[in-house]
Amino acid sequence: MMREEFSAADMPSGVIRCSEAQGxxxxxxxxxxxxxxxxTATQLSVHVLAxxxxxxxxxxxxxxxxxxxxxxxxxxPAELRTRVITRITxxxxxxxxxxxxxxxxxxxx
Amino acid sequence: MLCIPDNSPVIDxxxxxxxLGLGPMIGTDxxxxxxxxxxLPAVIDQPSPHNLTGTxxxxxxxxxTPAERLARFEREAVPLMSGLLAHARKRANGDExxxxxxxxxxxxxxxxxxxxxxPGTNLRAWLHRILDNTHxxxxxxxxxxxAAISVDGLMADQESDAAxxxxxxxxxxxxxxxxxxxxxxxxxxxxxxxxxxxxxxxLADGQGYAYKEIAEMLDxxxxxxxxxxxxxxxxxxxxxxxxxxxxxxxxxxxxxxxxP
Ligand SMILES: [Zn+2]
Numbered sequence: 001m002m003r004e005e006f007s008a009a010d011m012p013s014g015v016i017r018c019s020e021a022q023g024x025x026x027x028x029x030x031x032x033x034x035x036x037x038x039x040t041a042t043q044l045s046v047h048v049l050a051x052x053x054x055x056x057x058x059x060x061x062x063x064x065x066x067x068x069x070x071x072x073x074x075x076x077p078a079e080l081r082t083r084v085i086t087r088i089t090x091x092x093x094x095x096x097x098x099x100x101x102x103x104x105x106x107x108x109x
Numbered sequence: 110m111l112c113i114p115d116n117s118p119v120i121d122x123x124x125x126x127x128x129l130g131l132g133p134m135i136g137t138d139x140x141x142x143x144x145x146x147x148x149l150p151a152v153i154d155q156p157s158p159h160n161l162t163g164t165x166x167x168x169x170x171x172x173x174t175p176a177e178r179l180a181r182f183e184r185e186a187v188p189l190m191s192g193l194l195a196h197a198r199k200r201a202n203g204d205e206x207x208x209x210x211x212x213x214x215x216x217x218x219x220x221x222x223x224x225x226x227x228p229g230t231n232l233r234a235w236l237h238r239i240l241d242n243t244h245x246x247x248x249x250x251x252x253x254x255x256a257a258i259s260v261d262g263l264m265a266d267q268e269s270d271a272a273x274x275x276x277x278x279x280x281x282x283x284x285x286x287x288x289x290x291x292x293x294x295x296x297x298x299x300x301x302x303x304x305x306x307x308x309x310x311x312l313a314d315g316q317g318y319a320y321k322e323i324a325e326m327l328d329x330x331x332x333x334x335x336x337x338x339x340x341x342x343x344x345x346x347x348x349x350x351x352x353x354x355x356x357x358x359x360x361x362x363x364x365x366x367x368x369p
Contacts, residue, residue, distance in 0.1 A: 023339065026335070026338060026339040026342065027335065030199055030313060030319075030320065030338075031199040031200050031202065031319075032319065032320050035320065035331070035335075056281040056283070056284065059280050059281060059284040060281065060283055060284045060287060060346060061342065062234075062237070062284075063234070063280070063284045063287040063288045064287055064314070064342060064345060064346060064349075065196070065314050066192060066196070066233055066234065066237055066288070067287060067288070067290075067295050068295070068299075068310060068311075068314035068315055068345075069191070069192035069193075069195035069196055069314060069315065069317070075191050076190040076191045076193075076194045076212070080190070080194065080209050080212060080213070081187070081190060083209070083213060084187065084190065084212065084213050084216045085183065085187065087213060087216070087217060088179065088182065088183070088216060088217070088220050089179070091217065091220060091221070092175060092176070092179045092220075095175070
């Protein structure tokens with residue numbers, strides 16, 4: 001795969017480097033972006049949307065996280081499991097498979 | 110402990126990231142569907158080379174009865190709950206009630222839209238995506254309340270978030286390999302980490318604890334949590350890339366992508 005990184009030479013102010021973007025992406029996938037003082041959300045998204053290695057990096061981080069989320073012995077509590085299954089079964093019985101489409105219109109007003 | 114049995118798919122490395130091909134994705138159906146909290150990954154329109162969790166028999170969506178759909182949902186989507194909860198905890202910043210609600214709302218939306226999920230594609234990624242969008246919607250509705258503070262910052266965050274959430278629709282070969290490797294390979298890669306690194310990864314990625322909580326649990330500075338976590342993930346990517354190459358999921362060119 002070709003590297004298409006932004007080098008420091010052609011960077012206007014406010015534009016961040018790949019190393020900064022990728023550091024920030026770790027925090028982003030953790031929902032901890034607010035901890036970072038040196039990179040703004042706009043700077044990050046502008047960079048990542050235009051930089052294919054960083055976009056690929058983000059996809060890999062998400063994928064890695066999804067795999068690890070299920071591999072370290074965490075188990076959803078039975079209480080939650082029961083709650084979810086009960087609710088879904090209820091939806092099935094009520095036949096409200098498409099009710100959500102109506103909710104959206106109200107919400108999006 | 111493993112939750113999901115994976116089969117051993119073969120990755121089509123042709124399906125790689127189209128360079129800079131991001132523009133048209135924004136403002137298309139994807140951006141629209143983000144609004145109702147259910148974004149269907151564009152990748153589902155492509156033939157999927159990996160059957161991640163849809164291990165059941167072939168489904169005929171046209172003739173499937175509601176009862177069969179419920180059964181398929183319980184068989185395939187419900188077992189992914191532990192991973193979703195870890196993800197929800199991250200989004201909920203340690204608010205366990207909110208994390209539970211996020212998981213429940215995700216399953217409700219996923220069930221309502223389950224007919225749109227194409228069997229055999231990445232169900233785990235689809236669910237995680239719905240969870241992110243659900244969380245974004247909650248954020249957005251909070252923004253409308255008069256008491257919201259720092260509205261501009263939040264708006265910028267949310268727009269950036271929506272843009273970043275769209276990425277991953279055209280997964281790189283390495284991403285697809287990560288999604289498809291057997292759980293054994295993930296375990297082996299974890300086991301190869303040093304104790305310090307593994308602990309941080311298990312708490313952050315495995316269980317979804319916030320950086321601050323991990324820092325307190327392990328009695329280390331926040332900055333150390335962050336640096337250990339990013340170094341540990343880079344090591345994991347490195348060993349999983351090797352594993353993917355050995356299994357023939359990645360060709361030599363894709364396996365040599367350099368580290369950041
Ligand atoms: Zn970059």
